[in-house]
Amino acid sequence: MIRIDELEFRYGxxxxxxxxxxxxxxxxxxxxxxxxxxxxxxxxLNLIAGIIAPQRGSIYTNDVEVSALSDEERRSFRIxxxxxxxxxxxxxxxxxxxxxxxxxxxxxxxxxxxxSVRERAGSLAEQMGIxxxxxxxxxxxxxGERQRVAVCRAVLPEPVLLLTDEPTGNLxxxxxxLVLDIILEYARxxxxxxxxxxxxxxxLARFDSVIDIKDFGVIGEAAGGEER
Amino acid sequence: xxxxxxxxxxxxxxxxxxxxxLVFSITLIxxxxxxxxxxxxxxxxxxxxxxxxxPLIVGAxxxxxxxxxxxxxxxSDYPELMRYEQATRISSSQLATAIPMYVRFNAQGHPIxxxxxxxxxxxxxxxxAGRQLGILGECVVGSRVADALDIGPGDFVxxxxxxxxxxxxxxxxxxxxxxxxxxxxxxxxxxxxVDVRTTWIIQGLGHGHQDLTxxxxxxxxxxxxxxxxxxxxxxxxxxxxxxxxxxSFHFHGDVSGNPLTAVVxxxxxxxxxxxxxxxxxxDDEVAQIARPVTVMNELLATILTVQGFVTAGAVIVGIATxxxxxxxxxxxxxxxxxxxxTLFKIGGSxxxxxxxxxxxxxxxxxxxxxxxxxxxxxTSQFGSAVIRAFIRM
Numbered sequence: 001m002i003r004i005d006e007l008e009f010r011y012g013x014x015x016x017x018x019x020x021x022x023x024x025x026x027x028x029x030x031x032x033x034x035x036x037x038x039x040x041x042x043x044x045l046n047l048i049a050g051i052i053a054p055q056r057g058s059i060y061t062n063d064v065e066v067s068a069l070s071d072e073e074r075r076s077f078r079i080x081x082x083x084x085x086x087x088x089x090x091x092x093x094x095x096x097x098x099x100x101x102x103x104x105x106x107x108x109x110x111x112x113x114x115x116s117v118r119e120r121a122g123s124l125a126e127q128m129g130i131x132x133x134x135x136x137x138x139x140x141x142x143x144g145e146r147q148r149v150a151v152c153r154a155v156l157p158e159p160v161l162l163l164t165d166e167p168t169g170n171l172x173x174x175x176x177x178l179v180l181d182i183i184l185e186y187a188r189x190x191x192x193x194x195x196x197x198x199x200x201x202x203x204l205a206r207f208d209s210v211i212d213i214k215d216f217g218v219i220g221e222a223a224g225g226e227e228r
Numbered sequence: 229x230x231x232x233x234x235x236x237x238x239x240x241x242x243x244x245x246x247x248x249x250l251v252f253s254i255t256l257i258x259x260x261x262x263x264x265x266x267x268x269x270x271x272x273x274x275x276x277x278x279x280x281x282x283p284l285i286v287g288a289x290x291x292x293x294x295x296x297x298x299x300x301x302x303x304s305d306y307p308e309l310m311r312y313e314q315a316t317r318i319s320s321s322q323l324a325t326a327i328p329m330y331v332r333f334n335a336q337g338h339p340i341x342x343x344x345x346x347x348x349x350x351x352x353x354x355x356x357a358g359r360q361l362g363i364l365g366e367c368v369v370g371s372r373v374a375d376a377l378d379i380g381p382g383d384f385v386x387x388x389x390x391x392x393x394x395x396x397x398x399x400x401x402x403x404x405x406x407x408x409x410x411x412x413x414x415x416x417x418x419x420x421x422v423d424v425r426t427t428w429i430i431q432g433l434g435h436g437h438q439d440l441t442x443x444x445x446x447x448x449x450x451x452x453x454x455x456x457x458x459x460x461x462x463x464x465x466x467x468x469x470x471x472x473x474x475x476s477f478h479f480h481g482d483v484s485g486n487p488l489t490a491v492v493x494x495x496x497x498x499x500x501x502x503x504x505x506x507x508x509x510x511d512d513e514v515a516q517i518a519r520p521v522t523v524m525n526e527l528l529a530t531i532l533t534v535q536g537f538v539t540a541g542a543v544i545v546g547i548a549t550x551x552x553x554x555x556x557x558x559x560x561x562x563x564x565x566x567x568x569x570t571l572f573k574i575g576g577s578x579x580x581x582x583x584x585x586x587x588x589x590x591x592x593x594x595x596x597x598x599x600x601x602x603x604x605x606x607t608s609q610f611g612s613a614v615i616r617a618f619i620r621m
Contacts, residue, residue, distance in 0.1 A: 049573070051572070051573055072577070075572075075575055075577060078573075078574075078575050079575035084573055084574060086570070086573075088566075090566065090567075090570040090573075092567055092570075093242070094238050094239045094241075094242030094243065095235075095238055095242075099238065103571075103574065104574050104575055105231070106231040106234065106235055107231070107235070107571050107574065107575065107576035107580050107581070107584075108574075108575045108576060108577075108580065109231075109580065110575075111575075113231065137242075153574070
């Protein structure tokens with residue numbers, strides 16, 4: 001689960017600051033995070049993932065106080081626990097689809113790139129309908145296919161916390177549904193906690209809960225939460 | 229480490245053009261000064277080796293460099309000419325063996341070297357096909373001449389006129405190839421050797437024609453008295469010396485006045501060498517004596533000075549290129565900031581990410597250095613051949 005108490009974060013000396021008095025996200029739940037642009041949704045994901053650390057307050061993820069860890073410890077925590085999907089996919093154009101999916105294993109010495117991992121990457125790609133594109137470079141793929149590659153990369157290390165930052169933001173309606181299906185299905189099958197930043201209010205019904213970062217309150221239980 | 233190298237390799241392979249340009253730049257930076265150094269060292273050895281084996285050269289007063297280059301390498305415009313009597317003068321002094329050299333004419337792009345038998349013995353040149361010079365008008369050719377012209381014993385080479393516009397000039401002489409010399413890896417391989425008197429015939433100082441005293445030559449006689457016969461334009465001039473017509477070849481005037489470009493002097497010891505050199509120090513002396521080693525060392529000093537400038541230029545260009553390469557890398561890192569952030573976010577440590585970037589730079593530098601090493605090796609192996617080819621051009 002994710003628990004936040006009296007969190008305060010500010011970028012350098014800038015005016016932007018994020019304050020979260022209290023937040024609890026249940027284990028295995030799917031939560032959507034909404035709010036206007038620049039309100040701090042991505043910052044909140046980065047804080048939970050341990051990419052950045054708050055100036056005040058505490059963040060607990062899976063009973064680990066992430067906010068108290070050193071940079072190196074947060075990195076180690078991230079490798080073992082968190083899977084990240086970005087709005088802009090953030091695929092490396094010089095790597096093939098397979099190498100992009102395997103990237104966490106290539107860049108982290110802590111993750112061993114065994115043949116079983118390669119096989120799993122292949123079957124994940126098959127499941128996501130990009131099994132025939134493993135040898136291609138991202139520049140040759142459609143937007144939907146790229147996001148599916150990014151999802152494969154995020155879930156390959158089997159994280160217990162999946163943080164996705166507007167994963168459907170750049171996709172057409174057909175691909176939006178498909179990508180969200182894949183993410184929700186992974187979270188359900190692996191009992192992983194999912195937190196998704198989104199602008200798309202049409203998708204909110206598919207989440208267990210929705211957080212509006214503007215006033216920082218849980219604004220309601222999703223009616224279709226059981227769908228996930 | 230394997231994964232780091234793999235990611236670096238994928239990046240470089242994907243951005244081929246950028247990688248090739250960077251590697252090529254590094255190669256040039258490394259190779260230019262080193263390759264130049266190797267080339268200059270080889271040139272120095274090439275130039276000095278033959279000079280060191282040639283104790284003294286006597287020639288007409290003028291440029292010593294031109295005299296030495298012409299005598300040793302059969303290169304450059306021929307120097308001021310001197311009289312054959314200078315060779316006799318050295319021989320009669322008994323201070324040195326005199327080898328006459330007359331290097332003025334060409335045949336089919338190769339220098340004709342008029343000399344004596346002593347030259348072959350002195351340079352250690354052996355005939356590997358055919359035989360040595362037998363009669364006037366024959367030649368022996370260097371191995372590269374034989375290869376280039378595809379000729380051997382029994383074939384012919386024809387001397388080239390000095391000027392095609394000189395209608396009154398000397399007719400080309402057709403020379404029979406008596407033999408081919410073994411490969412010596414020197415300028416001798418590119419030369420056509422003849423007896424010095426043959427070169428005088430090429431110049432027109434000696435000639436052969438039909439015997440005007442014989443009845444069948446009556447049509448070619450202009451005037452005749454008891455002591456003299458004057459031929460007209462119908463007289464048949466020979467342009468090839470054969471056993472049949474060799475007796476008709478003759479020189480008009482005193483042979484001691486015939487020209488030479490140089491005399492190679494081989495003194496038996498230091499004392500004879502010093503005495504001989506002393507004889508050419510007078511102000512009224514018409515000839516000069518040159519020590520090829522000294523002349524070539526002066527030339528090398530000039531070359532080394534030039535090399536210094538070239539090296540300095542290469543270093544400046546190298547620094548500028550390195551600065552540009554560094555800028556390319558830095559700009560590349562800025563352009564890749566999002567990629568680097570992504571690598572951090574998905575768990576890459578600063579060390580891992582820095583290792584990938586550093587591996588790319590090291591790979592480019594290494595590839596450039598290896599290529600430069602290869603080029604330097606090739607230069608050391610084939611540089612001298614290239615220099616010789618360049619000299620022959």
